Amino acid sequence: MAFISSGYNPDKPMEDRITDIGPRKYDEFYPxxxxxxxxxxxxxxxxxxxxxxxxxxxxxxxxxxxCGGVRLMSTTHILEICDIAxxxxxxxxxxxxxxNIEFMVDSEDKVEPLVQDLESRKFAAxxxxxxxxxxxxxxxNIIHTQGWVHCHTPxxxxxxxxxxxxxxxxxxxxxxxxxxQLRVSLAxxxxxxxxxxxxxxxxxxxxxxxxxxDHEYLDKMCEIPLAIAACPTAAIKPTKIDGADGGKLKSVAxxxxxxxxxxxxxxxxxxxxxxxxxxxxxxxxAGGKVSNRISxxxxxxxxxxxxxxxPPLWPTTVATIKKMVEAYAKDANKYERLGExxxxxxxxxxxEKCELDFTHHLIDDFRDPAYFTWRQTSQFKF
Amino acid sequence: xxxxxxxxxxxxxxxxxxFVSDLKQQAExxxxxxxxxxxxxxxxxxxxxxxxxxxxxxxxxxxWKHGGIVGVFGYGGGVIGRYCDQPEQFxxxxxxxxxxxxxxxxxxxxxxxxxxxxxxxxxxxxGLTNMHGSTGDIIFLGTTTPQLEEIFYEMTHKHNQDLGxxxxxxxxxxxxxxxxxxxxxxxxxxxxxYDFTQEYQDELHRPAFPYKFKFKxxxxxxxxxxxxxxxxxxxxxxxxxxxKMDQEAVQAYxxxxxxxxxxxxxxxxxxxxxxxxxxxxxxxxxxMWMEDGKLMxxxxxxxxCMHCINVMPRALRIGDDxxxxxxxxxxxxxxxxxxxxxxxxxFMRAEPPYTEIKEKVIEPIWDWWMEEGxxxxxxxxxxxxxxxxxLLEVCGFDPDPRMVQEPRSxxxxxxxxxxxxxxxxxxxxxxxxxxxx
Numbered sequence: 001m002a003f004i005s006s007g008y009n010p011d012k013p014m015e016d017r018i019t020d021i022g023p024r025k026y027d028e029f030y031p032x033x034x035x036x037x038x039x040x041x042x043x044x045x046x047x048x049x050x051x052x053x054x055x056x057x058x059x060x061x062x063x064x065x066x067c068g069g070v071r072l073m074s075t076t077h078i079l080e081i082c083d084i085a086x087x088x089x090x091x092x093x094x095x096x097x098x099x100n101i102e103f104m105v106d107s108e109d110k111v112e113p114l115v116q117d118l119e120s121r122k123f124a125a126x127x128x129x130x131x132x133x134x135x136x137x138x139x140x141n142i143i144h145t146q147g148w149v150h151c152h153t154p155x156x157x158x159x160x161x162x163x164x165x166x167x168x169x170x171x172x173x174x175x176x177x178x179x180x181q182l183r184v185s186l187a188x189x190x191x192x193x194x195x196x197x198x199x200x201x202x203x204x205x206x207x208x209x210x211x212x213x214d215h216e217y218l219d220k221m222c223e224i225p226l227a228i229a230a231c232p233t234a235a236i237k238p239t240k241i242d243g244a245d246g247g248k249l250k251s252v253a254x255x256x257x258x259x260x261x262x263x264x265x266x267x268x269x270x271x272x273x274x275x276x277x278x279x280x281x282x283x284x285x286a287g288g289k290v291s292n293r294i295s296x297x298x299x300x301x302x303x304x305x306x307x308x309x310x311p312p313l314w315p316t317t318v319a320t321i322k323k324m325v326e327a328y329a330k331d332a333n334k335y336e337r338l339g340e341x342x343x344x345x346x347x348x349x350x351x352e353k354c355e356l357d358f359t360h361h362l363i364d365d366f367r368d369p370a371y372f373t374w375r376q377t378s379q380f381k382f
Numbered sequence: 383x384x385x386x387x388x389x390x391x392x393x394x395x396x397x398x399x400x401f402v403s404d405l406k407q408q409a410e411x412x413x414x415x416x417x418x419x420x421x422x423x424x425x426x427x428x429x430x431x432x433x434x435x436x437x438x439x440x441x442x443x444x445x446w447k448h449g450g451i452v453g454v455f456g457y458g459g460g461v462i463g464r465y466c467d468q469p470e471q472f473x474x475x476x477x478x479x480x481x482x483x484x485x486x487x488x489x490x491x492x493x494x495x496x497x498x499x500x501x502x503x504x505x506x507x508x509g510l511t512n513m514h515g516s517t518g519d520i521i522f523l524g525t526t527t528p529q530l531e532e533i534f535y536e537m538t539h540k541h542n543q544d545l546g547x548x549x550x551x552x553x554x555x556x557x558x559x560x561x562x563x564x565x566x567x568x569x570x571x572x573x574x575x576y577d578f579t580q581e582y583q584d585e586l587h588r589p590a591f592p593y594k595f596k597f598k599x600x601x602x603x604x605x606x607x608x609x610x611x612x613x614x615x616x617x618x619x620x621x622x623x624x625x626k627m628d629q630e631a632v633q634a635y636x637x638x639x640x641x642x643x644x645x646x647x648x649x650x651x652x653x654x655x656x657x658x659x660x661x662x663x664x665x666x667x668x669x670m671w672m673e674d675g676k677l678m679x680x681x682x683x684x685x686x687c688m689h690c691i692n693v694m695p696r697a698l699r700i701g702d703d704x705x706x707x708x709x710x711x712x713x714x715x716x717x718x719x720x721x722x723x724x725x726x727x728x729f730m731r732a733e734p735p736y737t738e739i740k741e742k743v744i745e746p747i748w749d750w751w752m753e754e755g756x757x758x759x760x761x762x763x764x765x766x767x768x769x770x771x772x773l774l775e776v777c778g779f780d781p782d783p784r785m786v787q788e789p790r791s792x793x794x795x796x797x798x799x800x801x802x803x804x805x806x807x808x809x810x811x812x813x814x815x816x817x818x819x
Contacts, residue, residue: 001421003528004505008535013455018538020583023546023554026487026572029495030562039561039570043695046645054563062563072401072523074408074428075500075509082493082500093496095489095513097558097607104563123403125394136646143516148438149431150464150480150523152446157438159401160393167396176649192714194516195612198722229757232717262716270448277442290611292603292618294666294689297610299720311439312389334652335643335664335689366719 031092033062033106049174050132051111062104063111067118067130068141068166068173069101072149072159080121080129088114098141098183100134133174137181139325140173142166144186145194147205153263154188155205155280161314162186165203168318169325179332179341182325183289190262200338201321202285202300209279210259211272215241218271219249227269233258236265260366282307282317286324286350287339298339301347303354305361320356327353346381383409384426385433389440405432408509419505423474423526427508430474431524434466445472452479452527454534458589460545461530477526478508481533482519482546484554484579487572488562489514498541506533517596518556519546544583550593550758552585557599558606565695566688567601568619568704569732575599577736578744591748592755602700603688609709609723614761615744616709616723617732621701624681625690631697632657632677643693661690706732708743710773711762721762726773728784743777750776769796 009015027035037056044054052064070077085093085103088110094102103114118130134140142165145151147158165184172178185196188205196202218224228236235258243249252272254265265272284307288300303324307316324338331353332341342350351358364370383406393402409428412421424430434445450463462480469476483499499520503509508524515521525533537543546554555578558564560571578597579586585595598609601619609616634640635655641648642655657677662670669683670690677697679690691698708730709723730738747761750773755764765773774781783789799806 001425004420004422004532006532006535007539008531010531013531016539017456019456019544020587021538021542021544022580022583023484023576024486024495024541024543026490026562026576029486029488029490029492031490034490034562039567041561041563041565042699043565044644045641045695046648048648052644054565064563068399069513070399070401070404071512071514072404073511073513074404075504075511076408076411077404078496078500078511078513082496085493091493093491093493094559095491097489097518097556099513101513123394123400123407125391125400125403127394127400127403128397129399131397131399136644136648138649145516146512148435148444148446150446150478152444152448152464154444157435160439163393163396163398163400163402166398170397173398176645176647178649181646187714191716192720195608195714197714197720198608198611226757264717266448275443280442290605290608292605292610292687293692294664294687297605297722299722309442311442312392334647334660335693369719 029092031062031090031104031106033060033104036060037062046135046176047111049135049138049176051115052135053108060106061108062106063108065103065105065111065114065118065132066096066100066134067103067132068128068134069095069099070159070163071099071144077129084114084117084130088117096141098134098143100141101130131170131173136176137178138172138174138176139169139178139182139184142184142186143194143196145188145192147188151188153191153266153274155207155275156188156282156309157311158186158188160312161203161282161317164313164315164318165321168322172325178325178329180335180337182328182338184321191267196285197299198288198290198297199300200286200289201324202288203317203321204283204285205280206283206306207261207263207274207276207280208306209274209276210235210254210256210261211263211265211274213251213254214271214273215249215251216243218251218269219243221271222269224250224252224269227252227265227272230264230268232262232264233260235259277309281309282314284317284320287342289337289339291337294335295337295340300339302362303351303356305359323356324354327355348381383432384429385436387432387436390432390436402432405510412509421504422506422529422532423508423524425474427474427478427524428510430472431478431508431510434468434472434475437468437471446478452530454530454545457545457587459548459551459587462548464524475524478524479527479530481507481522481525481530482515482548482554483522483537484544484546485514485518485520485556487557487575488559489518490562495541502533502536502541506536517546517553519554545587547586547594549589550591551587551589551595552582552591553594553596554586555579555597555599556607558601560599560601564601566604566619566691566700568621568700569601569706571599571601571619573734574617574732574736577734578740581740585748591752593758593760595748595751595761603686604692609712611712611720611722612714613712613723614710615747616712617706618709619704619732620686620707620729621704622729623701623703625679625684625701626699627677627679628697628699629676632694633675635694635697640694640696644695661693664689704732705729706739708739710747711760711765713760713762717758718763718766721766724762724765724770725785726770726777726779728782746777747773
């Protein structure tokens with residue numbers, strides 16, 4: 001491997017430097033039918049799961065075929081997407097906010113060959129490369145975080161549980177049988193760089209053991225005041241520890257019973273790791289949404305306090321999610337999101353219908369807002 | 383393959399696209415190297431990634447070390463350092479840094495451009511990406527420190543492309559598909575997203591904030607990019623005039639000629655469309671009714687929840703007097719619990735050059751937050767700590783009942799001295815003239 005210079009001169013970093021130019025401008029990449037009709041769309045319809053048509057004032061139509069993408073994607077896969085887009089869509093393609101890939105064509109006769117082509121492509125071991133679906137009252141793609149592929153704080157993997165869950169929900173990715181759309185999201189720790197806290201079903205990695213203290217390293221490595229300030233429950237205080245060489249080490253002490261396992265201290269100080277095979281696992285949350293449709297946006301609520309990590313297939317997590325989806329599919333009214341359904345029937349019924357245990361962990365005890373989640377009426381269901 | 387991966391291999395079956403299969407095809411392509419690429423990072427990087435991931439599946443713990451300060455000259459964001467904690471076993475991923483590449487609005491691409499990016503990333507990185515990261519960026523996953531400047535140089539010189547945000551700065555703004563392909567977009571989300579991204583390049587690349595700051599642009603209250611839940615400033619399209627109606631199309635929905643909700647319930651027999659049950663009775667403000675076979679809306683009472691428009695897109699259309707509602711302070715749970723965006727501007731025009739939004743909303747809020755925000759305090763947390771009133775004061779906004787769910791139920795009002803007649807300075811001796819001790 002010979003080093004290939006880009007032209008950058010490390011001795012003169014400012015020479016010919018180009019900065020602050022921002023992204024490429026969006027309209028460079030619009031397919032003609034989009035560029036011609038922007039802002040002049042009249043209506044849309046989902047012709048079948050995964051296939052949409054948008055009709056413009058001009059009479060132009062754009063047909064979109066949506067297919068599931070995997071967020072962790074190789075250039076090999078992207079180049080295959082390029083091949084497909086060049087074959088069917090004049091070299092244009094887009095992604096959705098939820099990691100789906102959308103291929104757009106400007107006439108209906110181009111739709112079926114495109115769908116056929118996408119559905120025919122499989123990986124060597126048999127999974128679909130581009131399953132068509134993810135529209136309407138069904139399950140769309142799971143948005144997620146990095147997990148064990150790339151992150152330093154995860155309490156679970158991301159790509160693994162997502163693959164296992166989507167395999168189980170695959171039929172609903174390709175169907176419109178649910179009462180409304182169902183959004184599943186995964187964040188591999190409660191930093192939630194995936195912001196899963198407003199999802200119909202959220203899969204959340206969670207640690208359950210307080211940080212370990214690597215004192216020698218902590219003294220050398222960490223800004224102790226920052227680690228202390230990072231703790232939302234004030235569980236960390238400075239202390240002095242006897243070092244191996246007889247000297248004193250500046251370090252911290254953690255009041256374990258006050259720890260909420262958020263890992264913020266670890267973010268500020270790498271000498272305070274939390275990860276633990278037995279301690280880490282999954283929290284399931286349910287009933288959130290971001291849309292303002294009918295009811296206001298809602299946070300997801302914790303409905304299962306802990307499920308151990310079960311790589312590679314996370315069977316308990318997947319089965320529990322499946323159970324919730326089936327109970328919702330069976331019982332909710334048309335247009336009712338999972339959280340709206342739970343509120344209508346009452347959370348006591350939700351636990352019954354989803355066959356979930358209600359444990360003390362599910363009663364909020366975190367600061368003031370907790371009080372407002374306790375039942376303050378005599379109205380409840382037996 | 384260099385490493386056995388019996389656990390990961392189980393994720394190759396099942397119908398959903400397997401990331402393991404994709405990693406393997408990428409590993410194989412690099413090993414064969416039919417194009418004769420002079421790889422600038424280890425050729426077996428993907429094989430080692432599979433190896434370290436298998437080890438994590440076995441151990442139930444991650445094998446990535448805590449960050450590391452790496453970056454490109456003059457920027458404080460856009461690159462995230464990552465090192466493997468088993469570098470001897472997996473030398474190919476010993477350094478495995480991430481670069482955030484600012485994605486184009488609407489996530490539209492030409493294949494020509496994607497191919498250019500792939501070529502760059504195959505040469506100088508692992509060839510693995512996230513399409514896309516949660517915030518929106520294209521994520522280049524895995525390269526070594528010496529390649530960072532080279533990649534940045536090629537990106538800016540050859541591809542007219544910049545990095546995205548990370549750390550305590552403006553994160554890469556993102557938008558919904560908007561007017562590009564949606565009839566409900568009340569403003570051009572891509573135009574404003576691009577304009578703000580360009581205007582605030584300095585804030586995006588050079589961390590000067592207490593913590594991260596996110597803008598997201600939703601074209602309508604359906605909130606497809608979830609701005610209301612996850613952006614410090616959330617811009618949601620809205621309108622002030624009447625919903626436009628086509629009574630013939632209403633009849634076509636009633637008559638079953640057009641499927642409700644754009645055909646999104648086609649997987650089950652829900653029975654014939656019932657406009658009372660499915661639209662009128664579900665309206666949260668009960669401002670709709672049928673009269674002489676016509677659908678009526680008391681638009682003044684409408685709160686623009688989008689339900690009726692979603693159900694009957696061919697009959698009902700958004701109004702023409704359009705702008706944005708601005709919400710502030712949303713964030714995920716860290717630290718003090720999740721926060722939803724709170725309404726600070728009921729309505730503002732969103733047309734270029736967006737001066738009112740920049741000068742009356744964004745910049746005063748940033749000044750306040752940079753002055754008063756504590757280290758790692760999000761805007762929403764500062765709002766919680768100092769109160770919504772303080773934000774209104776900072777922006778010079780008049781309080782409006784639209785900004786609250788309900789008025790306070792405690793009377794503990796923090797009166798200010800200048801609000802109280804005569805002020806707070808009093809003479810206790812004068813008081814004592816009237817009141818004995």
